[in-house]
Amino acid sequence: MNPTIRLINNRKSLRSYAHKAVERDVKNQIIHAAMRAPTAGNMMLYSILEVDSQHKKERLVESCDHQPFIAKAPFVLIFLADYQRTFDHYLHSGVEEYCRREGRTMRTPGEGDFLLACNDALIAAQTSVLAAESLGLGSCYIGDIMENWETHRDMFSLPDYVFPVTMVCYGYPKTEYEKEKPVLRFAPGYIHFKDEYKRLSPREFRDMYAPYEKEFYSGITFKNNAENPGQHNYARKFDSDFSREMTRSVRAALTLWQSQEKGRDS
Numbered sequence: 001m002n003p004t005i006r007l008i009n010n011r012k013s014l015r016s017y018a019h020k021a022v023e024r025d026v027k028n029q030i031i032h033a034a035m036r037a038p039t040a041g042n043m044m045l046y047s048i049l050e051v052d053s054q055h056k057k058e059r060l061v062e063s064c065d066h067q068p069f070i071a072k073a074p075f076v077l078i079f080l081a082d083y084q085r086t087f088d089h090y091l092h093s094g095v096e097e098y099c100r101r102e103g104r105t106m107r108t109p110g111e112g113d114f115l116l117a118c119n120d121a122l123i124a125a126q127t128s129v130l131a132a133e134s135l136g137l138g139s140c141y142i143g144d145i146m147e148n149w150e151t152h153r154d155m156f157s158l159p160d161y162v163f164p165v166t167m168v169c170y171g172y173p174k175t176e177y178e179k180e181k182p183v184l185r186f187a188p189g190y191i192h193f194k195d196e197y198k199r200l201s202p203r204e205f206r207d208m209y210a211p212y213e214k215e216f217y218s219g220i221t222f223k224n225n226a227e228n229p230g231q232h233n234y235a236r237k238f239d240s241d242f243s244r245e246m247t248r249s250v251r252a253a254l255t256l257w258q259s260q261e262k263g264r265d266s
């Protein structure tokens with residue numbers, strides 16, 4: 001196994017960090033690696049916001065679904081899907097006047113632009129995660145940064161066309177990686193298809209979840225009267241307060257993009 005594949009295989013999320021600052025040079029290497037990630041049209045439709053303020057980290061603990069380890073992470077980056085910089089560049093370059101001359105309405109960012117910027121930000125984030133791992137740090141994503149959009153917008157002075165799509169906490173491990181739980185994934189046959197998509201039968205779902213049942217679900221009490229892992233997962237994740245808040249928050253941010261949208265085709 002080559003060292004890169006070994007690094008990928010050995011990575012697991014780290015939520016507890018040594019009391020050791022991350023050196024500026026190491027932080028810069030991680031940020032540099034993120035910026036070397038592929039980016040749509042080489043436009044870099046993202047920004048990277050380092051959260052240095054302890055007060056802000058503590059506020060993030062609450063606004064990101066009460067996750068105390070955020071405040072203990074020595075290095076925290078928010079990856080922003082960012083169409084504002086590109087759009088401002090257009091404005092500063094006289095694109096409005098250019099469009100008038102051409103008899104066209106100047107387009108503003110829409111849903112496709114939003115998703116493309118999210119792609120860019122997430123690819124940069126994952127590149128940073130692997131770079132951090134190679135430098136001896138562990139990391140953990142915080143998807144809940146997509147919640148409470150209005151709070152995060154005000155906390156970080158985010159303009160209209162900037163959305164915090166993910167956050168990553170990094171730090172050195174206390175010892176060797178504690179084994180919180182085994183690293184488990186579905187078997188490749190349920191995830192990797194050739195030439196066409198395949199929906200799974202009830203039987204295939206049973207087989208796909210069999211290793212999880214053994215590792216995670218044997219002997220646990222399901223939440224909210226759920227009777228099986230599917231119902232448990234629905235109650236705990238999909239229909240949870242945090243998922244509902246995330247959907248509300250993303251809709252609010254997107255509604256703003258849509259309400260200002262001009263020059264759309266249909």
Ligand SMILES: Cc1cc2nc3c(=O)[nH]c(=O)nc-3n(C[C@H](O)[C@H](O)[C@H](O)COP(=O)(O)O)c2cc1C
Nearest residue numbers: 011012013014015067140141142143144166183184
């Ligand atoms: C988009 C995304 C959002 C996540 N959000 C959180 C989070 O808010 N809190 C957390 O503790 N872990 C979070 N995680 C980490 C996952 O729980 C973790 O990756 C998953 O359980 C698999 O474990 P592993 O990373 O150790 O392989 C997130 C991961 C991803 C990719």
